[in-house]
Amino acid sequence: ESEEAGTKAEEVFAQLEDWLLECRSLSLLEAAPNGRTLCAVMDAWAQSRGLGAAERVMAILEVAIDRQKKLCEQGSTSDRTLVVIKPDVIMFNTAILAWVTSGKGQYGAEKAEQVLQLMTSLQESGELGARDDNDEDDTGLAPNTRSFTLLVNAWAETEARLRSGKGAERAEQILEDMTKRYLERGEDVMPNTLTFTACIKAWSKSFHNPQYAVRAQGVFDKMADLYRETKNDEIKPNAWSANTLISAWANSRDSDSAERAEAVLERIKEFCQPDVYTYNSVIDAYAKKNDTKKALAVFEELESSPTLQPDIVSYNTMLGAWSKDKWNRGETQALLDRMIADGVVKPDRVSYSCVITACAYNKNPSQNNALVVSKLLQRMLQEYREGNDRVKPDVITFTSAINAAANANGDAKVKREALKFAIATLEQMKQSNDLDNPNHITYGAMMKACCRLCEGTERIRLLDGVFQQSRDDSMVSQMVLDLFLRNMPIQVLEKYKLAGSRQPDVPKSWYAKVFPNDKPSWIK
Numbered sequence: 169e170s171e172e173a174g175t176k177a178e179e180v181f182a183q184l185e186d187w188l189l190e191c192r193s194l195s196l197l198e199a200a201p202n203g204r205t206l207c208a209v210m211d212a213w214a215q216s217r218g219l220g221a222a223e224r225v226m227a228i229l230e231v232a233i234d235r236q237k238k239l240c241e242q243g244s245t246s247d248r249t250l251v252v253i254k255p256d257v258i259m260f261n262t263a264i265l266a267w268v269t270s271g272k273g274q275y276g277a278e279k280a281e282q283v284l285q286l287m288t289s290l291q292e293s294g295e296l297g298a299r300d301d302n303d304e305d306d307t308g309l310a311p312n313t314r315s316f317t318l319l320v321n322a323w324a325e326t327e328a329r330l331r332s333g334k335g336a337e338r339a340e341q342i343l344e345d346m347t348k349r350y351l352e353r354g355e356d357v358m359p360n361t362l363t364f365t366a367c368i369k370a371w372s373k374s375f376h377n378p379q380y381a382v383r384a385q386g387v388f389d390k391m392a393d394l395y396r397e398t399k400n401d402e403i404k405p406n407a408w409s410a411n412t413l414i415s416a417w418a419n420s421r422d423s424d425s426a427e428r429a430e431a432v433l434e435r436i437k438e439f440c441q442p443d444v445y446t447y448n449s450v451i452d453a454y455a456k457k458n459d460t461k462k463a464l465a466v467f468e469e470l471e472s473s474p475t476l477q478p479d480i481v482s483y484n485t486m487l488g489a490w491s492k493d494k495w496n497r498g499e500t501q502a503l504l505d506r507m508i509a510d511g512v513v514k515p516d517r518v519s520y521s522c523v524i525t526a527c528a529y530n531k532n533p534s535q536n537n538a539l540v541v542s543k544l545l546q547r548m549l550q551e552y553r554e555g556n557d558r559v560k561p562d563v564i565t566f567t568s569a570i571n572a573a574a575n576a577n578g579d580a581k582v583k584r585e586a587l588k589f590a591i592a593t594l595e596q597m598k599q600s601n602d603l604d605n606p607n608h609i610t611y612g613a614m615m616k617a618c619c620r621l622c623e624g625t626e627r628i629r630l631l632d633g634v635f636q637q638s639r640d641d642s643m644v645s646q647m648v649l650d651l652f653l654r655n656m657p658i659q660v661l662e663k664y665k666l667a668g669s670r671q672p673d674v675p676k677s678w679y680a681k682v683f684p685n686d687k688p689s690w691i692k
Contacts, residue, residue, distance in 0.1 A: 180209055180228055206232060206253045207262060214266035222276065225266035226283075229259055236296045254296060260287040261314050268322040273329045277322035277338070284319055287311055312356050316346045317363040324370035333377045336370035340387060343367045347394065360402040364391035365409040372416035381413075381420035385428070388413045395439070407443045410436035414446060418453035429453035430466065441475065448481045455489035460496055463489045480513055487522035497526040501540070516558040520548050521565045528572035538586035541572040545593070563604035566597050567613050574617035587621040590614060591630075598637070608645035608682045611638035615651040631655055635664075642680040646690045649674070 184201045191200040210228055213221045235252045260283055267280035290296050291309035320339045327335030343363060349355040364387060371377075371384035388409060395403045410432050417429035429450050436442055447470040454463035467486050470478050483503065490499045500523040507515050524544055527537040545561065552560045561569075570593055576586035594614050597606050606614075611634060618630040635652045638644050653666060661667040666674070674691055682688075 201253070203253050203256060203259070207258050210259060210262045210266070214262050214269065217269050217271065222263075222266040222270040222272070222279070225263050226279075229255060229263050229283075232259065233290070233296065240295065240297050255290075255309070257287065257309055257312055257315065260284070260309070261312075261318060264315060264318045264322070268318050268325065274326045274335070277319075277326045277335065280319055280322040284311055284315055287315070310356065313346075313358055313360055313363070316342055316357055317360065317366065320363050320366045320370070324366045324373070327370040328373040331373055331375050333374045333380075336367075336374040336377070336380070336383065339367045339370040340383070343387070347390075358400070358402065359391075359394075361391070361404060361406055361409060364388070364403070364405075365412055368409060368412045368416070372412055372419075375419070378421075381416040381422060381425065381428070384413050384416040385432075388432070392435075392439070405436060405439045407436065407440055407446055410442065411445050411449055414449040414453065418449055418456060426450075426453040426457045426459060426462065430462075433466075444470070444476055444479050444482065447476070448479070448485055451482065451485045451489070455485055455492075458489075458493060460489045460493045460499075478513065480516055480519070483507055483513055484516070484518045484522065487519055487526075491522045491526040491529075494529065497530045498535075500526040514558075517548070517560060517562060517565060520544055520559060520561075521568060524565060524568045524572060528568050528575055530575075536576070536578060536582055536585075538573040538576045538582070538589050541569045542589050545569050561603065563597075563607055563610060566593055566604065567607070567610040569593055570610060570613040570617055574613055574620050576621065583621045587617060590617040590621070594634075606637075606641065606643065608638065608643040608648060608679075611641075611643050612645055612647035612651070615648055619651060619655055628656060628660065632660060639678050642677055643682060644674065644678040645682050646688065649690070 184205065187201050206228065210225045213225045213228075232253055232255045236254050239252045263283045264280045267276045267283065270276040270279075272279075287309055288311060291311075296309065320342050323335040323339040323342070325335075327333070327339070329335075343359055346357045346359045346363065350358040367387045368384045371380050371387060374380040374383070377383065388405065391403060391405055391409065395405065414429045414432050417425045417432065420428075422428070430453070433442055433446055433450050436446065447466055450466045451463045451470075454460070454466065463486060467478065467482060470476055470482060487500050487503055490496050490503070504515060504519060504523050507513055507519065524541050527535075527541050527544075530537055545565070548559045548561050548565070570590045573586040573590035573593070576583055590613075594606060594610070597603055597610070614634050615631060618627055618634060622630065631652060635644075635648065638648050649672075653661065653670065653672075658667050666672045671690060676687070679688065679691070
């Protein structure tokens with residue numbers, strides 16, 4: 169890659185030289201290639217993020233450095249037909265950006281750091297000549313805030329890949345070095361909101377470190393303290409930095425993580441207006457702790473805001489929280505009905521699926537879960553057929569609906585209707601050309617429905633039919649096989665060569681789509 173990049177760099181300079189000669193012949197020196205021209209070429213490669221893009225940017229920079237060195241050494245005797253463009257901080261920052269966006273993880277971050285070290289070395293040695301204070305295009309070689317911020321981002325991206333803590337540690341070290349340079353030496357490397365937020369992001373991805381949310385909080389606190397000390401708006405915490413920190417707390421396993429997330433919400437109000445994402449992240453934090461009461465309190469605060477309103481994520485997060493709360497599952501239906509009635513935020517597939525999931529586990533004997541789910545599913549399908557792709561049911565929706573039918577409470581009539589609904593739902597999936605096909609979980613839910621909703625010869629007939637379909641679709645899972653083995657008479661099991669063993673040896677074709685690579689442990 170480096171050899172090809174070098175060749176491409178020479179080609180770029182050859183084209184620039186042709187351009188320069190043409191400008192000279194036409195006496196149009198103001199149109200001659202300059203530093204901005206070369207920066208545009210380098211930036212195009214950096215932004216392309218293609219294979220070898222970072223190497224090509226570096227090769228161009230290295231040619232520019234080499235030519236500038238020769239010019240400084242030879243002076244007026246240098247070859248004037250060559251394009252010599254003095255590298256500056258903008259070109260070096262472009263090279264750092266190329267490595268940050270290269271997708272090469274730690275290697276890219278280390279190469280980006282080497283570019284910064286090279287820039288510092290060339291500045292200190294003076295090999296490329298002194299900065300021309302009378303030339304506004306000569307930005308010099310001193311690393312600036314963008315240089316270090318890009319480097320912090322590089323290590324943040326590394327942490328997102330490795331999640332080992334190394335990237336986050338290095339990002340914070342660079343941030344601390346910037347702060348020290350700015351406060352103690354007066355250098356033009358003041359960390360800004362972007363720098364701090366990139367470091368917070370690095371820690372928010374460091375899941376292997378049990379203190380990752382605490383470390384992210386520490387960086388946020390330093391930003392707030394530095395802002396109070398300097399009163400510089402470029403360091404002021406904003407909704408983005410708060411949202412990044414709240415997400416870290418939302419994913420934390422600390423017992424008080426949700427409360428810490430809400431504390432960030434309250435604290436950011438000192439600096440700026442929280443946005444909808446801020447509230448959604450706190451609702452999500454409480455939802456993950458199964459604290460629907462506090463999640464609802466934050467949701468209602470958002471609803472009462474004079475400047476903000478809940479969006480689809482707000483509603484779906486609240487619906488998802490209630491769907492897992494065995495004491496408040498009925499609230500999902502009420503909130504969905506309110507969404508439909510208000511018409512401001514229209515329900516999507518996730519909204520309906522949360523309510524269907526809640527119905528699947530609702531133990532209220534007075535509610536016909538299968539009937540409720542049937543109406544919801546029909547509404548989804550009707551809206552989808554009318555052109556609303558956002559409510560198109562997927563395999564999870566259909567499977568949850570069948571599971572709701574399997575858990576139906578009530579008398580024989582209610583169970584009969586639930587069974588009919590489950591059978592019709594499975595057939596609809598199989599026969600439709602534009603809906604998801606059943607998977608092994610769907611077949612497991614259908615077999616559970618057969619076991620719970622009917623008896624005797626009907627149960628045997630239905631279980632046999634569902635098992636054959638799952639076998640033909642290569643979707644036999646452990647649940648499907650176990651239910652079949654436990655509920656079928658010996659003569660039926662003999663037909664499939666499954667009699668006499670709780671761990672039978674079955675053909676791979678039966679489970680190939682469930683376990684495409686390895687043979688599962690529950691098969692002999």
